[in-house]
Amino acid sequence: MKILVCISKAPDTTTKISFTDGDTKFDTNGVKYIVNPYDEWYALVRGLELKEANGGTVTTVTVGTAEDEATIRKALAIGADDAVRIDTDAEDAFQVATEIANFAKTGDYDLILLGKETIDYNGSQVGGMIAEHLDQPFISLASKLDVEGNTATLDKEITGGVQTVKADLPLVVSCAKGMAEQRIPNMRGIMAARSKPLKVEASSSADKLTSFVKYQLPAPKSAVKLIDPENMDELVDLLHNEAKVI
Amino acid sequence: MSVLVYIDSSGDKIAKNAYEAVTYGKKLGDVTAVTNGKASEGDLAELGKYGADKVLVDRSFEGIDDQQLTKLVATAAEKTGATTIVFSNDLVGKAVAPRLSVRLNAGLVSGATDLPKEDGTIPVNVFSGKAFGHVKVSTDKKIIALLPNSLQPEETGSEAAVEEFDGNAGDSRVEVLDTKLPEGEIPLPEAELVVSAGRGLKGPENWGIVTDLAETLGAATACSRPVADTGWRPHHEHVGQTGVAIRPNLYIAAGISGAIQHLAGVNGSKVIVVINTDEEAPFFKAADYGVVGDAFEVLPRLNEAIKKFKASN
Ligand SMILES: Cc1cc2nc3c(=O)[nH]c(=O)nc-3n(C[C@H](O)[C@H](O)[C@H](O)COP(=O)(O)OP(=O)(O)OC[C@H]3O[C@@H](n4cnc5c(N)ncnc54)[C@H](O)[C@@H]3O)c2cc1C
Numbered sequence: 001m002k003i004l005v006c007i008s009k010a011p012d013t014t015t016k017i018s019f020t021d022g023d024t025k026f027d028t029n030g031v032k033y034i035v036n037p038y039d040e041w042y043a044l045v046r047g048l049e050l051k052e053a054n055g056g057t058v059t060t061v062t063v064g065t066a067e068d069e070a071t072i073r074k075a076l077a078i079g080a081d082d083a084v085r086i087d088t089d090a091e092d093a094f095q096v097a098t099e100i101a102n103f104a105k106t107g108d109y110d111l112i113l114l115g116k117e118t119i120d121y122n123g124s125q126v127g128g129m130i131a132e133h134l135d136q137p138f139i140s141l142a143s144k145l146d147v148e149g150n151t152a153t154l155d156k157e158i159t160g161g162v163q164t165v166k167a168d169l170p171l172v173v174s175c176a177k178g179m180a181e182q183r184i185p186n187m188r189g190i191m192a193a194r195s196k197p198l199k200v201e202a203s204s205s206a207d208k209l210t211s212f213v214k215y216q217l218p219a220p221k222s223a224v225k226l227i228d229p230e231n232m233d234e235l236v237d238l239l240h241n242e243a244k245v246i
Numbered sequence: 247m248s249v250l251v252y253i254d255s256s257g258d259k260i261a262k263n264a265y266e267a268v269t270y271g272k273k274l275g276d277v278t279a280v281t282n283g284k285a286s287e288g289d290l291a292e293l294g295k296y297g298a299d300k301v302l303v304d305r306s307f308e309g310i311d312d313q314q315l316t317k318l319v320a321t322a323a324e325k326t327g328a329t330t331i332v333f334s335n336d337l338v339g340k341a342v343a344p345r346l347s348v349r350l351n352a353g354l355v356s357g358a359t360d361l362p363k364e365d366g367t368i369p370v371n372v373f374s375g376k377a378f379g380h381v382k383v384s385t386d387k388k389i390i391a392l393l394p395n396s397l398q399p400e401e402t403g404s405e406a407a408v409e410e411f412d413g414n415a416g417d418s419r420v421e422v423l424d425t426k427l428p429e430g431e432i433p434l435p436e437a438e439l440v441v442s443a444g445r446g447l448k449g450p451e452n453w454g455i456v457t458d459l460a461e462t463l464g465a466a467t468a469c470s471r472p473v474a475d476t477g478w479r480p481h482h483e484h485v486g487q488t489g490v491a492i493r494p495n496l497y498i499a500a501g502i503s504g505a506i507q508h509l510a511g512v513n514g515s516k517v518i519v520v521i522n523t524d525e526e527a528p529f530f531k532a533a534d535y536g537v538v539g540d541a542f543e544v545l546p547r548l549n550e551a552i553k554k555f556k557a558s559n
């Protein structure tokens with residue numbers, strides 16, 4: 001089985017968000033990047049488990065610049081066989097998906113696994129876009145994925161519940177909590193990652209359809225109103241008459 | 247301007263976020279709504295109240311297969327000549343809108359929180375609610391996926407004309423084996439009131455005071471990540487950066503410290519009430535109302551106060 005896992009980087013979850021250049025750019029000064037948690041914990045690890053059970057290969061693909069290589073090496077340390085970096089700045093989901101789809105067309109992958117969203121831009125766009133480019137089914141927000149022969153069975157989140165579905169490979173799957181357990185890379189993995197192939201491919205200059213022109217921080221919250229713990233009638237009164245939420 | 251709004255009618259009734267999407271579309275132009283499945287003519291005509299002139303319904307297929315729905319919406323967009331297509335950014339919208347973006351070569355803005363600004367840019371939530379970004383779309387055709395609970399549905403019109411139509415949706419390549427919808431529970435992403443608790447509750451045996459309050463309020467229940475990870479509560483209740491992101495009208499958090507990853511999933515709530523023994527807990531900085539006190543005493547007291555309020559209103 002040939003598995004392709006889409007890996008993106010994201011600012012560490014504790015990053016203080018600020019902007020520069022007249023609020024037109026995310027301030028990356030001092031920001032520590034990690035592998036986007038959904039890509040690492042769920043997509044990559046489930047890909048590795050499927051490979052361990054059924055044989056095959058796990059390749060990672062990243063659209064990004066040389067700055068992405070530290071996070072790509074982390075994915076290799078966790079166990080991916082090889083990595084591909086498509087050499088361009090990732091600026092727009094449509095662009096990223098087109099680049100990945102163009103690359104995937106050359107490789108006959110049985111499964112393309114992604115995270116459910118990037119934790120910086122929270123777009124949840126790339127997976128569906130890749131699937132449409134490749135005319136494949138897209139199973140979004142999967143919390144379980146099993147493959148037998150040429151058929152995959154999955155659990156996916158739907159509004160208010162869970163659906164179990166079945167589809168033939170090839171498929172695009174976005175991965176959410178439940179899919180797998182996080183794996184911490186060991187020393188051997190980290191050493192091995194250094195010599196694993198990380199291939200840089202030229203970009204196909206895909207179109208960008210959207211751009212961020214400005215950012216804004218939310219208006220600061222006014223100070224909290226403290227309520228006497230003995231007096232919950234007052235809280236109820238405030239929620240009804242002042243906040244008007246009950 | 248001709249606006250097309252996709253409506254998910256796969257549930258028993260049309261959800262509030264569909265009315266939000268129609269209301270949003272109406273503020274941009276003349277709205278046609280499109281859907282599939284078996285929703286009753288009356289329920290569909292109801293969309294007229296929120297501003298839809300017409301509802302196109304394809305009764306040849308049911309379900310939420312994203313390949314079929316993409317073709318359906320694309321066919322409707324061509325038929326109506328719509329230049330803006332609006333989705334609710336719920337789980338169906340998140341699967342269909344990106345596909346449609348590729349199919350129509352139309353820029354997609356997902357997670358829009360408001361109407362386009364004067365310069366045409368559209369505000370979205372980024373960094374898990376820690377900031378807003380303004381997105382410019384460079385194509386003439388635009389797709390906007392509206393974050394649920396970003397605006398209130400407004401009743402402006404009367405009944406919409408409901409028209410049967412063939413969306414050329416083709417067959418589904420995904421077979422649905424089973425659908426589990428827990429009964430009686432209010433789905434967290436849709437809940438307007440949420441009661442949530444964290445490690446401060448000490449153990450799963452103490453959750454009665456949380457569920458009692460939720461029941462009195464008609465609220466959904468939620469929890470912090472360690473609570474779900476240790477199996478005190480089911481995984482679908484976990485809110486935050488790596489769990490569900492919610493934006494209810496009221497979020498009550500008891501015994502939760504307010505770590506930045508937790509806040510990322512709840513900071514879109516309109517009103518936040520925090521109950522914590524530690525007055526230094528970081529959550530108080532994000533709260534509208536705070537109670538410095540023991541959840542084991544405060545939650546039951548709040549429950550009684552709400553019962554009293556409900557009885558007299
Ligand atoms: C990459 C990453 C992603 C994460 N994603 C999430 C996420 O999505 N969601 C999430 O929630 N967390 C997430 N976390 C974990 C997060 O950092 C915190 O560890 C977690 O939210 C803490 O949970 P808590 O507030 O329940 O527990 P604690 O931090 O232990 O806080 C318990 C609180 O209860 C109070 N308390 C104790 N006794 C009482 C009492 N009797 N009455 C009232 N208050 C009391 C204490 O003062 C304290 O403030 C993530 C962490 C990482 C590293």
Ligand SMILES: Nc1ncnc2c1ncn2[C@@H]1O[C@H](COP(=O)(O)O)[C@@H](O)[C@H]1O
Pocket residue numbers: 006007008036038039043061062063064090093096113114115116117118121122123124125126127
């Ligand atoms: N630049 C990128 N390179 C590779 N994969 C990406 C990139 N950006 C996003 N992805 C993948 O697409 C998923 C969804 O991202 P998004 O649509 O941006 O929320 C992520 O979890 C990644 O798996």
